[in-house]
Amino acid sequence: MILLLTVTLPFVLLCLLLPTSRLRRVSLVAGCAAHFAVILGSWIYPVLAVANPGTLLALDPLGHLFVTLISLLFLATSIFFVGYHQKVLVSQRVFLACMLLLLASLTLVCAAQHLGVLWVALEAASLAATPLIYFRLGPRALEATWKFLLMNSVGIALGLLGIFCLGLSTTAPAPAATTLSATTAEVAETAPHGEEGIGMTVTALREAAPRLDIAWVRAAFLLVLVGFGTKMGLAPLHSWKPDAYAEAPPPIAALFAGGVTLGAFLGILRVFQVCLAVGQGPFASLWMTAFGLLSILVAGIFIIGNNDYRRILAYTSVEHMGILVLAVGLAGLGGTQSSVLGAQSSPAYAAMLHTLHNTLNKGVLFFAVGFIWRIYKSNRISDVKGALHHHPIAGVIFLGGLCATTALPPFGMFYSEFAIILAAVQTHQWFILIGFIVTITICFVGVMTAMLPMAFGAPSVLPVTEGSDGASSSSFGHWREPTMLLPAAGMLILALALSLYQPDYVTRALHAAADQLTPVPVQTAEIPAGVTTAPDRPNTAPAGDHLEEGHL
């Protein structure tokens, strides 16, 4: 556990101290590789991940899954970045060190059980990410950075407020019975009074669920949803995203789309877990589905007719974040395992599957766009034609990424989106069903209409660039670097492989994470069987559901 958190720190120092840029880049890759090695090790030797559930830090299945994805993405990005090798105007030391710091803080986010720690780590991640956007320098990059910084800070401040509200909910005094509905009254009766304050770890909050003040929990959830939602980029809180993605180098944008946003998502999920425990799943789900649908819709509207492919990518990220919260929302609405279908179609599982493939696909697509940007030196789609002819391999990777991100089979997102639709059907959420289908279709049409012309057509005339080797004035000199091709193709192949053949241990990991997001009975163990006959009592979970042992 500690090893995982600290493994990157020496490399941060190395990045700052080493004299040549080559060595610094090597140390970046080494840092990411070391981190990934520890992660892999933690899957094989669980002792590396396990910590006492009550403590501040522990890798539960959810966090473990997320940190693995983030680590994988960072490793690929770091390798890609070595090849990307652009003239770095911002001090490269700081830049590389910030990447590693970002990794470290995101690791902390995933490992944090205490919500305060989670917040601190998220804020740290924001701050570490800021210099990464300001890569290209110039007024537009600056604006993007400023916007990112300010909006994220405000968002994260709201998140803090939400966490405080959650804290307030734990200080509820024993309320007068008359103001209570049957549920809370009974719960209150059974709960022990006068204990010391409840800790702010997720586990503690879930265990203390009957004693939590529901109104404050709800307020907390809303604040966290809006606050961390800003960081995650849910519409209408997404406005920093297009700017940031258009200005940051594509591999860095990949880190944002597949890594940083996951951290914020995890923050929301933690509070969502508490909501589930206090029986507020439907409430939380409602807002999550609303934000999810709105995000997909807004993304679709802004994708159509957009002429800036990197901004379009930003909006696809908004779209996928929307899909993620929508899926989790459906999980809270009661889309549990159906008797007919088994666990592999539950919305929570779909959300985890979508998370997995979102990270992989974002890597593929942004790396491919990295190639394209290097070749054409323009963000405008109208300047980019015939990438497939200019650079067949990058073109194929780009098309692959495009298909993957628009959820065409055989790519994994197809399965997750189908499972979401299935969940909506099973829970009879017809509005959500129609809304989801229509909005993702709008996004599909928008993305394909805008981006396909980039790959096809007669190649457009390339801008003459000052090649580093002098002789070759075309951009073809750079992309042959295998360090760029390797991670891009590797991510594509991995995404494809996991879509076509999902090994058992991946399935198990996804299920373990999904189980944490499935509504569980509230303290069934503590309530006498006779009292549970109240009609509005949170019911017991379906058979086969893992209870508390599902996590940690």
Place this chain on the structure above:
Amino acid sequence: MNLLAMTIHLPVPGVAAVVTAQVLGVLLLPPLLMSVIAKTKAWFGGRDGPPWLQPYFDLLKLFRKGAVYSHTTTWVFRAGPIVSLAALLTATTMIPVLGPNSWLGFKGDLILVAYLFALGRMFTVLAAMDTGSAFEGMGSAREVTFATMSEPALFLCLAVLAISTGNLQLDDMLGTNLAGAWHSVGPAMLLVVGALFIILLTECSRIPVDDPLTHLELTMIHEVMVLDHSGPDFAYITYGAALKFTLLGSLLVHAAMPQVAWVGLPGALLWLAALMALALLVGIIESTMARLRLNRVSLLLAGATVLSGLAVLLVLFNKLA
């Protein structure tokens, strides 16, 4: 083998003679009907007209001649008359001609008959187009246009017959089987007969759809398509046109006269007489009417379709009631 299971309606005791007589009778009759029309028209025109056997003489003359082929043509041009006539001859085996039953009918043969006509038309049109002549192209275009419009009418008529008799074999759909239908939905049957008559006029390129005797190629339909054929090819075409008239006429006669059993020699003679009468009728129409303007022809054919559609409605309604 399926062939063995075929219902071949031959007179049981023997007899090749009867069969030969039937086949020869049917094959030799068509030119005579053309002669009847010609004679009628001559009579109306106050002329004597050509001899009764003139069509036979023409055919013999054509067969004795060689053939002239334009250098623009290909084998398609030569295949046209042959395929057309072969299709008609094949259709002859499924239409009740001399007698109540067809020779080689089977369930669903009515569709084959209709499509054999279409096959013949297709090859006639292709042969015409093969010459590269604008006139023949014009004729072909008109031919396919009017055929397209008469096709639904034909099928609707057949549907009426099928519904009223509950049968899908052409000879079973006609004749005495129709008596009940004439009894219960007489008006519908009248409409069918009317529509069939219009179809006959169209298919055989008679007035008011087409004027076979006009000398202005610009207004012709069928005749202009066969301008370039000569010798045996043209003989095939001429004979085919007459055979088509006989076949459709026989169909019409069988549909219109449900009381007749068409059995034996009297039946054969009656059939001959009925066809002669039909030819006479056509001759009278040709003598008393002018050819319609081309765009009025579509109206006529649409009318036939409507008539037959109405007949379908009547029959179906009768069945429901």
Place this chain on the structure above:
Amino acid sequence: MLAALTHPIPDSLHTAIDGALVLVLLLNLAMLATSRLATCIRLFSFQCLVISVLPIAAATASDAIGIHGFFLMGGTVVLKVFLIPFILLRVIRTGDIQREVQPYLGFTGSVVVGAMMIGGAFALSSRLVLPGQAMSTLLIPVAISTLLIGLLILVSRYKAITQVVGYLVLENGIYLFGLSLLHAMPLLVELGILLDVFVGVFVMAIVVYHIRQEFDHMDTQNLAPMKEPA
């Protein structure tokens, strides 16, 4: 700790705490009214000082003066009262810009809107039921209004540095809110939060510095060229 907070607070201390909270409110309004950036920053610094005293008051209200409160106060004083204003003032000095010119919302207008926000905050918190007993009934309304006024500054000013101040005021509001659950957050986290705020401001100051370099002053109006194509 919970038990400590539920202990009745002496009247005199109560008055002092309430007075401090009202002072915070007034400082908010003053920040809205001032056009000089330096003044604004100093006002903020003073507000932080007032706020950092509050945990001590809360701690003295309980049976024992918690080490918790002292650490928190110390951290706040060092970071917010001295370090952050110092950085910001330095940026202003090098930036050679002193005033907020032509904000989106005029200064008088800002004060009026700010007052309305305070009213709203009080109205809202009258409907809130705080679990447990806070150190003062004013705490929550003041926290909310500070938060809202921070947002208002953030939104209505062009100058990047004022936006930083706005953000800090917002943060102060949250801090005040957090005082109501002093016990639930371990010290480590509280300090981490403070540190994060500090680093955040530090980074912001750097960015502001860059903005100055790019545009020769810190006006965010120069940012944001047309983005989404029609």
Place this chain on the structure above:
Amino acid sequence: MIFLTSSLLVLLAGAVLAVLLARHGRAGLMVSLVAMVLGSAGYVAAAVGRWIDTAAPPQRLIWPLPLGAPTLTIDYLSAWFLLTLGLLSAVVAVYSWSYFSVETRSTRATASVGAVLCLLVASMGVLLCAGDVILFLVGWEMTSLAAFFLVGFHDEDPAARHGAWTYLIATHLSSALFLVPMFALLVAVGGWSFAGIGAALGVQDSTVRVLIFALGLAGFGVKAGFMPVHVWLPLAHPVAPTPVSALLSGVVVKIGIYGLLRLLMLLGPLPGSCGTAMIVLGAVSGVLGVLYALAQHDIKRLLAYHTVENIGIIGIGIGVGMLGQTTGHPLVALLGYSGALLHVLNHALFKGLLFLSAGAVIHATGTGQIDRLGGLAKKTPLNALLFLLAAVAICGLPPLNGFISEWLIYGGLLGGTIRLPRALPGVAVVGLAGLALMGGLALACFAKVFSVVFLGSPREALTAHATPRLMLGSMSALAVLCLLIGLAPSVATDLIAPGAAAFVVTPYSTSAASTFDAILAPAGHLSALLALLLALVIILLLVRHLMIRGQIVITAASGRAGTWGCGYPALTPRIQYTASSFAWSLIRSFRRLLWPHKHLVVPAGAFPSGDIRAELSTHTNDIAQTDIFSPFFKGAAQLAAMIRTVSLSGHVPTHADAAIGEDRGPFRTGWYSLLSAVRRGSIQVCVVYVAATLVLVFMVETAWQPRSGGALVERTAPAISMSADPSQPTARPTATRGADELNHVLPGATRP
């Protein structure tokens, strides 16, 4: 099954090898095409195996996809389509070698096209043999994707890009909007596997089943190309490389039909309205399809519209089958379904042949514009013969295969008019009239194409290259198959009977088989009569030969005494009737359906100047495209732009607008400055978004609980739920509630 799996493996290996060998000359293309031939042969073997080994069970693959392990199964329906696919794709593979090896594109491009062809065939195989929903959908979408890349092969051509885009969007819209929800419903009712769904659907109430059918019809209909949603066909087919067009039209479109039939098999008998809808849809598609075809000037586009027509015919067949099934008339049902099934194969054969032959024409002359061609029969006689055979077949004329399937469908329709109860015979009559009209129009259309392209003399001096032998050989194979089915229909009907019978009686048993054999028995009589037809042709040929005795005069090519010009001695090829004029009289008759445009340039004055040339041309727009889809997409884009730019008129407020001027008061100024800030996405506005969202969320949260007086006060306020009844306590277990409602809406949905 072993054939199927090994075919799939061979195809995948071929695709991978082709990519790896892309830099080695034509090796990549060669390898992939060989794999395609082998794979297709495997498909045919697997399909034939179904009829030999009638007891092959479904096979569950131990191959975990993200939503579970899929199942492969070949039933008679799959086998029939697999046979169709295998036959056509094998021929296309051989043809492709000649076609692509003369391509001017790089070897990399041709190797990749080979690889994608392999993937296309493989994914269709997966789709046809899918035993569960997931595998079906994966195969479905991968087919679309592979076909998309193939259509866009000539991506330097904007029309090709547009066609490919249209195809992709159309097919994805259909699957996303209709098929995915439909399959989700199916899965919710009966689990993943088709077997389970079929069992569960049987007890569903008919509203649900009609809903599912409607969704399926919309979704599969787009792929199949039924009339209002056919727009992608005429855009994609002409621009695709010829072998791809043949595959698209021959089999890719057919998987829409397969999907529909599979769905019908699951749904069982549906209310008569569904069959009625199907017949009407088929008739409309057929008639309009062939009318549009008649109006086309490009040969491949014309063929694309004919695909719409033939899909219409298949639709009529299916509709008849459905009516027979509903009312319990096995004869009608069997004739309808078997006609539809046979037409699927037939259409694949003759339309494949037509496309390949048209490709050979384009290959020879470099153009597909019908009115520029002429007289090709002399230069490419074999190709002309093949085209003619296919044209005769597609017009449904004897003695070719097209007639057999139409004959079956006619039989079903006529049988339906006789046997169906109530008003349903009227529906059959509509189908009958439609089919008859289609037959006439198709004849007109193919008379036009064949005669203008191949007959007469060349209209323009186009160089005509010889057609490669391999092309002709592969096409001949298709022609032989067409003739074979035409002359020996009972072979085909014997194969179809189990598949078609599966709709009427499941499981298919030998006793049922004999009944159906009896129903389809007249197919044997056809053989005899068609043989008679051929014999008569030969006899007449001989007679003519004997009579002429060599007295043949062929006019001189000098042109002096060529075709009889009715007295006009100076005939030139330009005087020949063109395709446009040939079709015009029919188009004019149907002008209220087609709305053709006529462009006429008339020289003016008594002595027109030389620079104005008289000109007459006609063209016909696709109404579905110009009046439905184009406006819809344009409108949607416009709406999105309006939302994006926060302006109704598209007027962009500038800084100048955002200042009080002579004609602007404070409110308008304020509004403009707000708009301008929103559009610029200024930082302040972004923060306002966050704040406003927060406020809004809390306001909504408070307002939605009117009785409790605010979320934060009422500690135990019921959570908001999506249920329409606000009084419903949310603490109610949602999982069970979902199940209850599921039971309510879909009875039998949740079973132990």
